[in-house]
């Protein structure tokens with residue numbers, strides 16, 4: 660690209676790539692925390708006509724010009740700071756690990772959005788690692804590919820079909836040892852908080868009691884049930900999956916294992 664050429668960011672902001680590095684930087688708050696971007700990346704947004712003329716006279720020969728690779732990296736950082744869509748039934752899919760920063764081009768919208776979904780997809784097409792969060796949130800992926808993000812297995816209350824569809828077709832799923840199951844409570848889908856183990860569950864005695872009842876129902880002796888509950892590990896071979904009701908705030912969980 661010629662130093663004086665003008666291109667456009669996805670935000671529609673005019674951007675000239677040939678810039679001189681400045682010693683200061685700007686902090687941008689994104690969904691992924693704070694990212695400090697060198698002023699060189701942001702400068703074109705504010706650049707005055709006088710500075711443009713000044714740059715043209717230098718034709719990018721400044722020894723302080725950031726390299727193309729540097730600018731590419733900075734632009735990637737810029738893309739990653741785009742705010743993720745909100746998922747009412749899976750409030751932090753980055754923390755639960757199913758949405759990750761990535762340079763993947765989304766197979767649905769054809770754009771590189773800075774993130775890709777790596778959770779389960781139930782569809783005829785192979786969509787794993789190929790959908791951006793935005794095409795999940797707006798239902799575009801579900802509509803275009805008849806994609807579902809749950810295995811269709813529900814726990815808890817019966818709910819209206821549209822409530823189930825909001826979870827099944829517009830919410831990132833999660834990975835479990837067996838087919839993942841979603842909790843419904845108070846006529847709504849519960850919010851998935853993530854995989855947890857006995858350490859995380861220590862502050863949820865009511866959830867531990869719920870899991871104890873579940874394991875007792877399997878006909879296990881009580882010592883085996885207690886051993887099982889103590890062995891739960893969010894990264895181990897027996898894991899609990901924690902939800903919170905969006906209506907009554909009750910915490911809910913179930914377990915599975917390898």
Ligand SMILES: [Zn+2]
Pocket residue numbers: 765766767768769770790791792793794
């Ligand atoms: Zn997309």
Ligand SMILES: [Zn+2]
Pocket residue numbers: 844845904905906907908909
């Ligand atoms: Zn509830």
